[in-house]
Amino acid sequence: MKLFTLGDSISQGLMSLGVARTHLAYSTWIARALGVEVGDGFSSPAYRVPDYPAHGLLLDLEVVLRRLYLAFGSRIEGLEWAAFVTEINRVLDVAEDHYERGEGAGPYRGGSVPWFHNVSVYGYDVADAWLVTPALCEERIAAAPGAGDGFLHVPSASFYRTALRVLNPSRDPRLDGFSQLDWLAHHARGEGVESLLLWLGPNNAVGSAILLSIAATEDRPDRRPVSLSFDERTRAQWNLWMPDDFVAEYGELLDRIDTIMRRNEHPGWRVFVANVPHVTIAPIAAGVGDPRPGSPRYFPYYTYPPLAQGPRLVKAGAPHLTEMDARFIDATVDACNAQIAALIEERNARHRARRYHLVDISGSLDRLAYRRSGGEPTYEFPAYFKDGVAAPMDTRYYHVDRAGRRKAGGIVSLDGVHPSVIGQGLLAHEFLKVMKAAGVEGADPDRLPWPRIVASDTLYQDPIPLMEEVYEHEELAAAALAAHRHIFGGFQGRRGSIKDF
Template structure:
């Protein structure tokens, strides 16, 4: 097996809050650049990924905005505001019907697909790689409240439905105990796995920025999160792992992977590990006010783009302070230093470089727009040097009423996850490291950028209705309410990203 992927929402291809576009995720572009056939059928693809009809299991904001634009044009006026939520509900109903009661509630493609090469699932933190199994998902789906058609409802137990679809698409009871790591072990001991793409850890910090509140782990040596059960971790509602808690958990992950890889039938196996980005780069947590004197990377407040006005902050709009942002980033820095140390320890044990760091955090720091004063130092691939106007950047996606993109393009409409072009840039970073490690065929210059850009509908077909989000508090409030509902409201776990 040439390529296998373990990760969370970014690796799964979640975009604009829609689960998911795995066929457009960075690992899929890597597979294509390596010459692998990609698909979701059982018989032929060398890199098989799941499909998510009916707009996926959450709330695809791009689909919503396009439906609203089709219904109302670039302006929403008068009585049309009363029909706004009805249009949004129609999109949600399609997903709810499909995944709760339709074809999506049963085995994938009638049970003909036993597994996928990409087993990434949104909302995963590090320990979920071995804690979450199809059996657990079936239990949670069966006991989930809120199933049935409802107004503005996403499919019930969406996290567990997604994980079940990925980890046991055939619903074969033999695989009910298979976690992400169990599938890696299955393939490593079978045909062997040449390259493992591993990216877990962002959800051990990103929830604090998404929900604009910090619920840190306790940093107790006698009660590290890694020692707790899935249910205990769920009840704790943590969204920011303290460094010692993180290193205990990440070390356990690498120990388990290393044990599996020692039985890998492929003699040249390699693991490519991405680290944790600074979550305050994401435009969902937009800096408000002037940069702080002496520390220009930080702003007095961080909040959702529609609320990024000083008066709204003063009126009590949800936000993080500069001190909060610096605390999160300092924690991420400490965790990334530990990841690098842990990888070096394992390479020393093997007496050769089997584990390779992909410094996504550093790359995104160079790519960040506001944190660099509007002058990112990241060098975009040559494809973009021939005049993409305006340049792609990490600001929140902004299109005027004439359909001209004014800002953004690298991050999708949820303000957190990459757009298709953003996924291409991640593939570019991974392939550079893979090439340096000697993976046959790995070369960032082989990425099919014309195809990547053509697949990015936010770039190819901008949404003029976006201007309404910035000009009218009613639409901004509706979008924000839907966003917060999906990110944190399913089970009342306000600190958890698994409530997606």
């Protein structure tokens, strides 16, 4: 097996709050660059990924905004804004029908697909790699309240429905105990896994930026999160792991992976480990006020982008983080990333070989950060962009004027957290640089199909002029963001917070 992927929402291909576009995720572009066939059915065995019809689970914001634009153009006046809520409900109804009562509630493609090469699931924190199983998902789906055609409801138990679709697509009872790591073990002992892409950990921090509030772990040696049950962790609703809590959990993850890979049938196996980005870079948390001196730049407040035109709304009670909050979150992430690097080196020393390779996504995104760099990012884009074929883009929140001209953004999708298709391509570029240096046969960032990646990015190819309307109406933006926050906060169908998104 050339490639196998363990991860969370980014690796799954969640974009614009819609689950998911796995065929456009970074690992899929890596597979194509390696010359591996990609598909969503059993007939494409080289790199198989699930698809998510009916607008996917959760709420695809791009679908909603494009429908509103078709109905009303670039201006929505007066009572027409009621159509915003109605359109959201229509999109959600399609997903509810499909995933609660329709084809999406049963085995994937009639049970013809036994497993996928990408087993990433949105909402996963580190320990979910071994704690979440199909049996747990089926139990929670059966017990979920609110199944049925509700108003503004995502499919019930959406997190569990998604995980079940990924971990046991055929609904084979013999596979009810298979977690992400169990699938890795199955393939390592079978045909062998040459390259493992591992990216878990962002959800142990990013919820603090998404919900604009910090719920840190307790940092108690006698009660590390890794020692707790799934239900105990769920009830705790943490969204930021303290470094010692994180290293205990991440060390357990790497120990389990190392045990599996030592029995790998592929003799030249490697693991490519991405670290945790600075979550305050995500445009969902936009800086407000005059930046503080120093580099990187920090702002007095952080709030949702349409509310970030000035400090008035923040001071009036809009959700926000302070400068000290942002610095604390970033310092915590730095400490966790230092632990990841140390854990990797420890395992390489044990093997007396470089089996584990760090992919410094955090550093790459720091160089991409627009506002934090004072509008002068230092990231070196692939040659395709240097040739002027594609217009420049940045990490600000997506903004398009009424004439359809993009004014900002392009790397992050409409939810302000997850990469756009082009952003996913840049992640693939970073992984492939490390894979090439490690000697993976065929790994070359220059082999990424950039014309196809850019053509697949509908936000780039067909900008949405309705964005200007949202930016110009603070009250409407506040109402839209309240709905956005509500879905982010409860989307998993298992937790009351976004702590491990």
